[in-house]
Amino acid sequence: MKNASRTKASVSLMRDRNLSNSSVPAATRPTGPAAKGAVTLFVSKSARSDMELVFDRLHALDKSTQSDTISGKGLAQFFCEVSVEASSLECMVLLWKLGATQQGCITRPEWLLSMYANGIESVAQLRQKLGEWVKDVRESSGAFLLMYTYMYDYIRGEEDRRMTRTTAINGWDVFFGQNKRYAKWKTWAVANLTGDVSRDLWRQLGIFLTMDTDATQSSDDQVLALSWPSAIADFMETDNLPAS
Template identity: 25%
Template sequence: MRRASKKSLSSAATASAGAEQVNEKQNRKRKGVSTNLTSRKAQRGPTKAVSKEVERIDQFFYTYADNSSVMIDPEGIETLCSHLEVPHTDVRILMLAWKMGCEKQGYFTLDEWRAGLKALRADSISKLKKAFPELVQEVTRPSNFQDFYIYAFRYCLTEDKKKCIEIPVACELLNLVLGLQFRPQVDKLSNYLKYQNDYKVINMDQWMGFMRFCNEVMF
């Protein structure tokens, strides 16, 4: 039997090594493709979950929205309150409007609804009811309450260029926003505002003064 030459053995070894390198590269590619596919699947999962959540929130919105305006109008809000088993004058509805960042009193847009309910993780009446205690806690934190207090005043400015609210509205709003925390002070302020004759409207500076009064004057 003839012996294989050193040259042929060397060539065979080189070819074998080359084949191994090619196989290794192909394996790496396969692993890379597999990893990418796994990564894409992992990315798709949360995205699908988020889109489903938004879809449920949208469906919840259209339960109360007016078909022509595509907004939840005052009538829709009253129906919502009925289902939540709270009066439409409940401070938690104002807190909900604050959470949604609503711009127009008595109206919820789809974008506002999405933003607020997504933050509250609420896509149904039952979940929204359960979210109320957490919402109240959030609003009443000192870091948030002043913002809510300012928002309450601005929310009551029913016209674009309006800068003041009428005395009766101010009294109702004081009772709603500060009544639970500062009942004696709010009663005194409301009585004064109702019976004085110097002012017919309240501006933002005066509104902020009421909060300072409640914080500083103890009964």
């Protein structure tokens, strides 16, 4: 009798365990597509962390810096790896997309935020993305002006409240080097523009130089109808374009 009781108890216990296991939701044991998705997510996160290692490697190249940034030799190496020259439109687009705010460096938060936001998992992928960004900036005046306006603070530098004329001209050379009207503006600015370049003048000049004044008379009239900063208005008078 005792053996029979023990047998019944053992069978009952096994039944309870089986019922307990079968009650576990299937979602906790992903299989098929769900399992594949979980693996993909893990791989993606792991791959993106590789860009953190890239940051660490570039950061370590400039041993003089005390901040958690890519600067000096590290920044030069970074530009080399993504195939851009320091003073080029491509470089400005890259810094814009990285959210760089301090001249000559990229901070870790800026780097990581940009990599995660754009889904960049390797330097090769960053080069590919950069090509797409540059193409967009070249083809869209709206995208160009967003980038150009954003870069005021970076080009100006942290130590200056306003951008010096020399710094501004160096920046304009990068952005508008192929612009015919800019060639006239630069000649005028070197001789007549005094003082620093404000954020508003920087922004308005971008609008002024990207408007297609030679396409149609209506475009030209649109330029004349706008209210421009005094520096641009003075330039327009010398360029035989009366300001409103």
